[in-house]
Amino acid sequence: MDMKDLNYTLFSEAPLVGEVTIKSVRPCVVAENMVRVLMQFDKEIGEVIPSLVTKYPPGKVNYLEKKNILTLSIHQRLVTLYPSGKVSMNKTVDKEEAVEVIKDVAGLINKTYLEIQGGTSASHDKIREKLSKLGPLAIYDCLPKTNCQLCGEDTCMAFAMKLLSGDVELSMCTELLEPWNTSKVQCLEEVLGPEMMQSMGWKP
């Protein structure tokens, strides 16, 4: 196979990651009839990875701080990002699907890179401190606590736990959109931070 065929342009003008090359396609370890794809971005992403950690719900993120390797449980598969710009993705149908999924991630990488360049991204220490304080109780305190069940969960506590694991989205709590709950929304912004709120499905 011609190596040129395996090189895909994701964005014609990108702040950081513009292209991805497919390095290998192998049978997937955990899913029959699916593949695991190993890819390489055209740029290193090591400086962006720590900031990416807060962009996703904690339950979907596995960050190996010692090696700066981030594994995301997204799009029904595991996507592992290495600082060198290498990417591995399992449970994938084919390389075209892999490129589609990775384009989404690359977009967020580029956006985060711009935030870091523009100085609008929180420092790593602040992020670590925030994440260590994050638990279901801290989130529950910022919810309406009415157990109205409109979100589909039995209690607000159950909703808080599923938010952390990434199994529900903030937008499902319609109560939060009510004008008398603005203080709750502010509370959530304090506890989660605006980026994580967005990745949890909050639409301001």
Add this chain to the structure above:
Amino acid sequence: MERQLQGAGKILTIILTEGPYRSQYADIAYKIAKSALKLGYGVKMFLYMDATHIPKKEQNPHSFPNVAENFRKLVAMGADIRVCVRCATARGHSCTQKPYLKGVKITNVYDIPQWVRESHRVITLG
């Protein structure tokens, strides 16, 4: 009154990776398995890499105990002995030729995770 055997309900899995005679591992495995079976343990043995030579029929060692005959006794005592197909066929023991002792099955490495789940102890020799 029948005393319940020590090992009743428990399973020991032994994974072997070395061939017979050059090293003593096959012999050691036989002795461990035999004792365990006598004590009522369930015994499963997975033969991997060069251990796929162990249950070959028609072995005729000159001064040493016949490893295949010992493993035949283990089968008779109820041991579940399986051989990795990839390693066996690489070494020329093809399924169609029926190279092994009766009761020894040619399967694949996926037996290992299943056996690990079911076992109380797993040891590797090699």
Add this chain to the structure above:
Amino acid sequence: MDHVLIIIDKAPYGWEDAFSGFYVAIACLNRELDADVLLIGDGVYAALEGQKPEETIKYPSVEDLTYLIFPEGSLFVHRKSMEDRGIVEDDLVEAAQYVDDEELYEIIKSRTDGTAFLKI
């Protein structure tokens, strides 16, 4: 038992053990049994980056298998074994995590009850 730690102490290509050991790890992960690999002694060579055996001795690459383990399973490389052989972290595949003796002790201690240790 609900977890497997596969210990490899032989260098790849010289012995089949590294290849076969990773194979067992992959089979376990394939059947949803937690599996990690520990490279110790000469086994640390299995995590070197840039292996190209297909071009020379026509053997399948063990390095490729290291990419199939992570992130579902961890790849631990024994630090002292690396130092004894003059290997540094930069020489290894990205997914490899070096562990010193204290960390190794903690890993083993925390898992002993349900872990099957398989030295392949």
